[in-house]
Amino acid sequence: MKLKTLISALTLVACLPAQATLITDPDDPRSWQGATVGTFATLFYGSNTLANRQLVVTNQLMDDSNFNPAGFSAASLVSATGVVNSGRSLDQPNIADGFDGSYAYSCCGVSTIAAAANGIDDLWVQTLTDTVGHAVWDLGFQATKAAIFNTIDHGPLPQEAIESTVYLSNDLINWTLAVTERVWMEGIYSDTSVLWDGFVYAVGTGTNSTFRYASIIRGGPGALLSDGDNEINGVMGLQGDFTPPGGSVPEPATLALLGLGLAGIGVARRRKA
Ligand SMILES: [Ca+2]
Ligand SMILES: [Ca+2]
Ligand SMILES: [Ca+2]
């Protein structure tokens, strides 16, 4: 297949609707970078018991796939108090770049704070504040959920994966502690060798109320770890069905196809060479 044809075909399949790969077994033996069903049972419900692991399953909290943000608008940082240290993660997806599977990054000042905070990409910032309302993203519309895109910069895992707490507001004055409603274990890339992109999680108010702003503090009650140095790639407002407005998250079958396609491109490139 010609490269152009292949890319067109991939663009087509990338627009298919979402289908989650939810964890259904409270005793699922798998571990994602050190995180198990029990890790989330402890974080969300207080302890690692079968009853709490069953709550993780019943409430559809864990999704063993990735959240592909490509093509959708990220939220904008509108208050940057305490937001510092733009860094760049070095392992790129679908490329053997010598950083594969590592948390390597370059820091600091690799871009402006705004550029790092306003795109879902390889750039991140730290929200080194304990004050709600200091580091604030505008979701751009009345969102039902907000996706928080972490960056993992080092171990120990899984604690480094979620080291922030999110608060939600409509007026920048009254803030509600966010409730985590879904975690995508594989981050943003279908290339699962990339580790720094996990975990993406979606929060809401716990009801169906909508909100316009999300504030992120380091540590706090929503965090697995509170050692003071959280890394945030970006934020995105979502609709009630966990999809960004005007589109949907590609389903795993699509991602598998995309992976095959990219492998095909690799073969084509090697043949050319
Ligand atoms: Ca790579
Ligand atoms: Ca990943
Ligand atoms: Ca960190």
Ligand SMILES: [Ca+2]
């Ligand atoms: Ca970013």
